[in-house]
Amino acid sequence: MLSPHDPRQNYLLAALPAAEADQVFPHLEWVPMPLGHVLYESGVQMRHVYFPTTSIVSLLYVMEDGASAEIAIVGNEGIVGVSLFMGGESTPSRAVVQSAGHAYRLSGQWVKEEFSRAGPMQHLLLRYTQALLTQMAQTAVCNRHHTLDQQFCRWLLLSLDRLPGNELVMTQELIANMLGVRREGVTEAAGNVQKAGLISYHRGHIKVLDRAGLEARACECYAVVKKEFDRLLPYRDEPSALAVHSTSLPLRKGETT
Amino acid sequence: MLSPHDPRQNYLLAALPAAEADQVFPHLEWVPMPLGHVLYESGVQMRHVYFPTTSIVSLLYVMEDGASAEIAIVGNEGIVGVSLFMGGESTPSRAVVQSAGHAYRLSGQWVKEEFSRAGPMQHLLLRYTQALLTQMAQTAVCNRHHTLDQQFCRWLLLSLDRLPGNELVMTQELIANMLGVRREGVTEAAGNVQKAGLISYHRGHIKVLDRAGLEARACECYAVVKKEFDRLLPYRDEPSALAVHSTSLPLRKGETT
């Protein structure tokens, strides 16, 4: 592939100091992340961790009756497969590619070795895991207390923050599966938000027209998660995160390792 | 206090090998955990971690409008304050004593030192944190999909698993706050379960009469969490966990360090 890509498109990798990066980057494997691809299944031992760059991954739990609910979203700010270094090797949830793109992956062996060095990598991974804890906690709160409209906005914002651009390719059917609600419910919520002029929705393509309006319409859960991620992972301030931008655009095209 | 107590009443502490225990135990402080006591507040830096022995602690998020929702329950199987060693030093949630009793606490300084040794203590703490992740995730799923009756049973079982005995002292008002529902809702759920002969409820005292029945009435979420805790923290098999019982009774009365 000649497409411009760089491990630093992922914030966690970008935040590694040069010395660590030199050790880790050669072992990264650039992989495509097709929509719907299952990175790991409930209870199955993982082989790799994934650092998404242009893709988004959903962690979701699938119930016995087939219904599902999203637990957390991981994009270019994080890593999929924390249980590899946390020691469990698997989880009861499933990881599915929610938005197609690419990721860098690293073998479980290597993550564990890097983690055990107790250096910057370990530090980053632990802080990311705590951010993940917050995201899950807030999902629980949101599921309990907030309306579908609010949850739709929260979900949209969380997803957008993890992707370049202000557009999302995603059918209402898929969103419904993520949120654990009916497809019709999403139709209505999306309709409301569109009537309010905040987004335009056309057959699986969502474009955000008024980001501030979206944030106002979402519940506090979005802000709580956002703030906690910013606090725990302030990559912009890391001297090593070479020129990582104060905006939310993570891409540095045309750069190579 | 002459009451028999021992750090090993807490599973995490009990699982430490003798060498580590000798280092850690002298720095433990035995503290009372009165009902309603707030161990840490949202966003405030923590000073200690707590290892509950005979108490239960609720991690809950309090919304802007005052409504709340429980994120996770911690008892004698775990530790309160994971963000101290995860690196965040605080979280957006609050920790409240849900069932009065005691705990051992350790200064943040000491946990971090122990953690950084990358020994058995770190290993245990990380695995516990992964179990906590699962509990939070399942709370989110449960809030989304299951009825109040089911959630009440799940909550009751999770609480009981973290306490000695088969009785719980807890008003419906408090349970409602934990679950994030109306007090009347809990009245009804508890009434249903009582009519079914599974519990007896009398002014804040819940006694379990038919544990198997309760488990059957709860949703799959309870079993998922239980199974994952058992998998990640199989203390019974640790050679160091001196004679820790194959049943769920954690108390070893009359023993001292």
Add this chain to the structure above:
DNA sequence: TTACTTATGTACGCTGCCGCACATAAGTAA
């Protein structure tokens, strides 16, 4: 064009929980 699949929109009755108001009962203190 035509036929077909996919994505979205709409309607209707049902249910679980909410918000509120109030009633009852069990403990507690004088």
Add this chain to the structure above:
DNA sequence: TTACTTATGTGCGGCAGCGTACATAAGTAA
């Protein structure tokens, strides 16, 4: 006893989201 607080039980209108069924519209392939 009486008065008071605390804990629980009950009833009712309202509403968000569910399950279901069906309609429409946009793409796709012949």
